[in-house]
Amino acid sequence: MKSLTSIAFLFLILHSSCENYLETKPINFATPETFYNNEQELTAALMAVYSELGSTNEGTYSRFLSLEAPASNDEILRRGANTEAAADAYNASASYDRFFNCWTALYSGIQRANLLLENINKAQVSLDVKNKIRGEAMFLRAYYHFILVSYWGDVPLKLSSTNSLNQIYIARTPAKRVYEAVIQDMINSYDLVNDITSYNHAGRVSKTAVAGVLARVFLHAAGRLQDASYYQEAKDWALKVIQSGIHSLNPDYKQIFINHSADIYDIKESIWEVEFEQDNNSQRNEGERFGSTIGIRNNDDRTGFMQGNYTATGVLYNLYGIGDLRRDWNIAPFYYPNFDRNNPPVMYPANYRWGRYVAKWRREYQTKDYNKNFGGTNWPLLRYADVLLMFAEAENEINGPTAEAYHAVNMVRRRAHRLPAEQNSTAADLPSGLNKQSFFNWIKDERARELAFEGHRKLDLLRWNLLSTTMQQMVSIISTSAPSASNTALGYSGRTSSLRPYQNFSSRDLFFPIPTQEISLNSLMVQNTGW
Structure with missing residues (x-):
């Protein structure tokens, strides 16, 4: 059991296929003094940073970040009694192992990124190769921090590696400073990384992935920090994706998700994915749960x-x-x-x-x-439909429901009716004459319809400051609208079971707890309120 600032060096993996970066094999343990010497070793170190997206401890997108962390809201709930401790039952303690597994996996990715960034210049490779690897590592460091600040609030900001026991004690950094660092890292990475067309798959960080995720970060910062000045940046970065000319909506909605399972890449709709492999033997880190x-x-x-x-x-x-x-x-x-x-x-x-x-x-x-x-x-981290909806939301916050904002949402809605994105439709298109608030309400519901179960709803509700209200409303809705009796054959566990997570929810659940293991190892760490 290790703190986030553990000095144990990463277990590196070698890149063995230009077609799929997850087809990798573990090599020997290494130290910074003996590694990072050539392009092969830099790539191996970069793949080790990526690998925490699908961590073997199921702490990230293999299971926890895809299902349990964002679940139990107004779109999804866990079937069953929910009497066992779980994040989505809102009854787990700070010692719950999946909080710890997620925390440690994210900080492990940050540590690996820092080590790579600190040692990259000693490699005997071209500046172009270094810059591309530097850009991806910098972005991933920022992305891991973004997930941490989204779920935990104030968290330690780690922009350098841990290399001595004196560095295991680190205080929490105010969320505003974490957001600022995330934004700076991502902006710096934009000009360094490749276009997605150079990979022809969505498993690597590309320019449009950086831009799209930056739009998301700015929207989160606007809401969580209550700073409307971020909306302009959110709009601008979403526009970079739209105006790139690379991306468009897949005309068949269901095909997007069939592709995720069938190992088919559609880089027009899917901009960034966590790649998983079916084979999950003891030497791989790729199987999803x-x-x-x-x-x-x-x-x-x-x-x-x-x-x-x-x-x-x-x-x-x-x-x-x-x-x-x-x-x-x-x-x-x-x-x-x-x-x-x-x-x-x-x-x-x-x-x-x-x-x-x-x-x-x-x-x-x-x-x-x-x-x-x-x-x-594969797990979708960013789709083009999400970018269109983010653009429309930011535009509405700045200028109200303009024609451009309407068009972005209508493109998504037309696809939902299997219509061409540019074809006007009285059945699919938003009603005309909406004001700013009513347009936002449509955006809120459209994100639920389009992005259902993709891990966005809870974090959206948090950034809109609507999670507590929504959870309270769900108690009333379930109590009056959901069937009382269970029906096991059909998958329904009954009103009492369905109500439990919503009744358990309290203000403390706006943030996850700092894991007990981290508190015990780091004397400067302070627990979140209520835990």
Whole structure:
């Protein structure tokens, strides 16, 4: 068990394929004095920074950051009794292992990035190679800090590596300073990294990935720091993606998520993904657990085991309008009798709106033999639709609902109705004459419809200062609208179980706790309020 400032050096991995950077093998333990000498070693060190996106301890996007950390809000809840400790049951303590696993994985990525940045200049490689690697490492360092400040608030800002025991004691840095450092690192990385077209896949950080994530960071900073001046920067960086000419919407919404499982890259819609591989033997760090945890429940290992642990809320179901094809892809329209995909699927009753399984990723589209728990579905970190919605939100905050803001949202909505993005539609397009507040309300709901289950909703509600209100409203909604009795065959665990996380929620849950292990090792660390 180690503190975030552990002096143990990283377990480096070598890059073994130009086609997929995750096809890697571990090499020997190394020290800064004996490593970082050539392009191969710099690339290996960079891949070690990337690897924490899909950490083997399931602390990041393999499971925790994709499912548990952002869950239990008005779009998604965990099926079952929720009596065990869990972040999405809002009943875990500061000693909960997944808080610790996430914290340590993110700081491990930061430590690896710092070591690479501090040693990169000694390598005998061209300046161009150094700059591209420097840009990716700098961005990833910033991204890990961004996730930390989003979930924990004030966190230690680490812009240099830990190289002595005297450096294990570090105080929390005010969130504003963390955001400033994140923004600076990301801006500095923009001119250094490649265009996505040079990779032809979405697993590496590219210029449009940097720009799109920067738009997100600025929107979060505007809300969390209550500083409207950030909206202009959010708009400008979103525009860089839009005006790049590289990206566009996939005309078929469901194909985006089939591609994630089928190892197909569409760099027009998908700008940045966490790459996972089906094979998860002891020498790999690539298998994801979210695919076997969600999905339409199926107990048969041979056809793609899915626990079906997460279900959509009736609130999300009701947000979708007539003709919106996203609903029946994101929210299961059917279930498997006896939880066995060998049986013909049965359609849910039309009025059944609580307890339908999350169906956005379906394991039958994975391309290799099924491993019961681990899969190769990639996790989306940034899509073009998200960029369009971020642009519209920022534009509305600055200038109100302009024609440009309307157009960005309407493009997303038209695709949802399987219409061309440039084709006007009375069925799909936003109503005319909206004011600033009503346009924001449409944006809020459209982000839920479009980005459902992609890990954004809770953090969106937090930056809008709406999470506490939403959780309180869910208690009332479930108490009056959700069925009282459970229906195990259909996936619904009952009103009492569904209510539990919302009743457990309190003001302390606006932030995760600093892990107990970190508090015990770092005498300067102070716990979040209420924990």
